[in-house]
Each structure stands twice: as C-alpha cells, then as structure tokens.
Amino acid sequence: MxxxxxxxxxxxxxAVTILALMCAITSxxxxxxxxxxxxxxxxxxxxxFQKQPQGHDEVSLTxxxxxxxQSLFTWxxxxxxxxxxxxxxxxxxxxxxxxxxxxxxxxxxxxxxxIHTSNKYRFVDQGNNLRGKKFNLTLHWHVMPKxxxxxxxxxxxxxxxxxxxxR
Amino acid sequence: xxYAKHFRWDSSYSASSNLVYKLQRRRRRSKKLxxxxxxxxxxxxxxxxxxxxxxxxxxxxxxxxSLGMIVTxxxxxxxxxxxxxxxxxxxVVVLSGSMEPGFKRGDIxxxxxxxxxxxxxxxxxxxxxxxxxxxxxxxxxxxERQDTGEVDVLTKGDNNYGDDRLLYAQGQQYLQxxxxxxxxxxxxxxxxxxxxxxTEKPIIKYILIGALGLLVITSKx
Numbered sequence: 001m002x003x004x005x006x007x008x009x010x011x012x013x014x015a016v017t018i019l020a021l022m023c024a025i026t027s028x029x030x031x032x033x034x035x036x037x038x039x040x041x042x043x044x045x046x047x048x049f050q051k052q053p054q055g056h057d058e059v060s061l062t063x064x065x066x067x068x069x070q071s072l073f074t075w076x077x078x079x080x081x082x083x084x085x086x087x088x089x090x091x092x093x094x095x096x097x098x099x100x101x102x103x104x105x106x107x108x109x110x111x112x113x114x115i116h117t118s119n120k121y122r123f124v125d126q127g128n129n130l131r132g133k134k135f136n137l138t139l140h141w142h143v144m145p146k147x148x149x150x151x152x153x154x155x156x157x158x159x160x161x162x163x164x165x166x167r
Numbered sequence: 168x169x170y171a172k173h174f175r176w177d178s179s180y181s182a183s184s185n186l187v188y189k190l191q192r193r194r195r196r197s198k199k200l201x202x203x204x205x206x207x208x209x210x211x212x213x214x215x216x217x218x219x220x221x222x223x224x225x226x227x228x229x230x231x232x233s234l235g236m237i238v239t240x241x242x243x244x245x246x247x248x249x250x251x252x253x254x255x256x257x258x259v260v261v262l263s264g265s266m267e268p269g270f271k272r273g274d275i276x277x278x279x280x281x282x283x284x285x286x287x288x289x290x291x292x293x294x295x296x297x298x299x300x301x302x303x304x305x306x307x308x309x310x311e312r313q314d315t316g317e318v319d320v321l322t323k324g325d326n327n328y329g330d331d332r333l334l335y336a337q338g339q340q341y342l343q344x345x346x347x348x349x350x351x352x353x354x355x356x357x358x359x360x361x362x363x364x365x366t367e368k369p370i371i372k373y374i375l376i377g378a379l380g381l382l383v384i385t386s387k388x
Contacts, residue, residue: 005382081305085287091313092313093310093312096309098287098307099287099288099308102325121330144269144270147355148354149352149353150353
C-alpha cells in the first residue's frame with residue numbers, strides 16, 4: 001500500500017484531476033466577461049463586377065473596416081478570429097454567406113484597428129443573381145480560448161447593395 | 168518480559184558479562200537483518216514472480232471481473248457522450264497544423280452536433296469520401312436552399328492559403344450536411360499528444376497495455 005508504484009499512481013491521478021478542474025474553472029471564468037464591441041464597414045469602391053465563364057457572378061470590392069474589439073479579450077483568450085461576410089438572399093437560396101476577408105487578432109493591443117483592403121476571398125455567387133442585389137455585411141468574431149469553451153458572435157450591418165449592371 | 172528473562176537479577180550480575188551478552192545479541196540481530204536485505208535486493212522482479220506463482224483461481228477471476236467492469240464503464244461513458252453530443256466521435260485530436268495558431272497539433276477538440284443550421288465561421292469536422300481521417304477546418308461559404316433547407320458549404324483552414332476544394336473528392340465543389348461530423352465547441356491544449364504518440368508508434372501502446380496487465384495481475388487488491 002505504500003510502495004513507490006502506488007504512491008506514483010495516486011499522485012498522478014490527483015494531479016490530472018486537479019488540472020481538469022482548473023481548466024473547467026478557467027473556462028467558466030470567461031462567462032463573467034460582458035463584451036461590448038463596435039465595428040463599422042464602408043465599401044469604398046466596386047472594382048469590377050463580371051459574369052464568369054461558368055455562369056457565376058463575381059464581384060471585387062474595396063472596403064474600409066474599423067473596429068474596436070478590445071472588450072472581447074480575457075485572461076483566457078488565446079486569439080480572436082474575425083471575418084467579414086456578405087449575406088444575401090436569392091431566388092434559389094434562402095441564405096448565402098460569403099466570407100470576404102478574415103484576420104487573426106493575437107492580443108488585446110491589436111484589437112482596435114482599421115484596415116483598407118480589397119476582398120481577400122472571391123465573392124462568387126452560386127448562379128448569376130447579384131445584379132442590383134441588396135446585401136448585409138456582417139463582422140463575425142470567434143474567441144479561441146487558451147482552454148475551454150469557444151464563443152462566437154457577430155454584428156450585422158445592413159444597407160449595402162451591388163450595381164444593377166456588370167462593369 | 169524478554170529483557171527480564173535474560174537479565175540476571177542475582178548478585179552474580181557483573182557489568183562485563185552483561186555487556187558481552189548485549190554485544191552477542193546485537194550481532195545476531197544484525198545478521199538477521201543482513202539476510203532480509205539480501206532477499207529485498209532481488210527486487211520487484213522477484214516479488215512479481217513470487218506473486219504469480221501464488222495466484223489462486225478465485226482471486227484471479229475476481230480481478231479479471233473488476234477489470235472488465237472498469238473497461239465496460241469506460242465504454243458506457245464513451246457511448247453516452249456520443250448520444251449527448253450527437254456526434255460519432257465526440258472528442259477528436261488535431262493532427263495537422265492547418266488551423267494554427269488557434270489549434271496546434273496535439274490539441275483535443277470537443278464536438279457537438281445539433282440540428283441548428285451550419286453558418287459561416289463555425290469550425291467543423293468533416294469526412295471526405297475516400298479519406299479516412301476527419302479534417303477540422305472553418306466554414307467560409309454557405310449556400311442554403313429555400314425549399315429543402317439543405318446547405319452547400321465550403322471550408323478552409325485558417326493557416327492554409329486556399330480553400331479546401333483541393334481536398335474534396337473529384338468534382339466535388341461543396342460539402343453537404345451529411346459529410347459533417349460535428350462542430351467544435353471546446354478545446355483542451357496538449358492532451359492529444361498521448362493519442363498521437365500511441366498511434367504513430369504502436370509499440371508504445373503494446374508496452375503500456377502489457378505493463379497495465381501485469382500491474383493488475385500482480386496487485387494484491
């Protein structure tokens with residue numbers, strides 16, 4: 001009962017249990033944080049708007065994204081993954097979400113930023129329904145913790161629309 | 168009592184003879200201790216051999232049954248987790264670096280699958296037909312049908328340059344809901360290294376199971 005093997009076994013079991021408990025409490029402490037983020041996206045320019053050879057519409061645009069996401073960071077946050085998606089409805093699809101740009105914010109200091117960028121990923125529709133389309137731009141964020149439960153939320157900005165004709 | 172027997176209370180007691188007697192007793196005790204020490208120096212190998220020789224059938228059966236109970240309860244917990252989370256494998260280990268710096272190789276992810284529609288930004292684990300290892304990537308495009316509610320989903324790893332169309336099967340442009348095993352909802356760092364090491368060097372798995380088996384057989388309780 002007092003051999004080295006039994007003592008090592010007991011010690012290891014206790015250590016693993018305590019570690020698991022600490023991870024759970026760390027994750028629970030994230031619930032006490034009430035975030036209050038803000039964001040603004042302006043579309044500066046529609047660069048071009050074409051119909052691809054396969055029949056799908058494609059848009060290239062330049063936008064200015066400014067956001068303050070500092071309140072999302074807690075001591076248990078490893079990074080925050082943010083992306084801007086265009087959401088719109090078409091005749092065939094009740095919802096289309098196309099991610100235009102994403103970034104990883106590694107620390108609280110970088111969470112207040114503005115960036116002027118063209119879309120990182122191609123804004124391609126499943127069909128050719130984009131002429132004159134009204135769409136929303138949503139800024140999503142995914143908080144990835146050092147350990148535990150992951151949170152996600154978004155801000156929806158409405159009122160954007162695409163031109164009526166190809167250019 | 169022992170002392171009184173060998174201590175002469177009569178007048179012929181002399182200090183020197185008592186001292187001689189004490190020295191003789193001490194020499195005998197130290198010889199006995201040296202003999203025991205030699206037995207112990209044979210080590211736990213000797214102990215193991217001894218205890219294997221002295222196994223009784225009933226004791227062995229009791230131990231086998233209790234081992235079976237432990238394995239069965241672990242299986243119950245695993246199947247219960249599968250039911251609660253709605254996913255075929257409620258815990259997965261991250262094998263590649265395509266989601267760095269968020270998920271590194273060796274982290275484990277807790278999955279959950281609900282009837283909620285799949286939306287952009289969620290981290291999903293999916294199987295490609297023809298590939299056996301599930302992939303953990305983020306959804307970047309969603310097209311949901313008006314009538315049936317079915318979705319076409321495109322994924323991409325955070326650390327990859329391009330989307331996953333190269334990984335999909337020949338001619339496949341999107342994933343559908345039946346490809347997806349679950350959404351990642353929680354995460355623990357580093358714990359998955361045990362599984363990675365045991366999978367890549369199976370000899371370690373056999374050594375571990377062999378050692379555990381030996382421990383169970385030779386333990387007295």
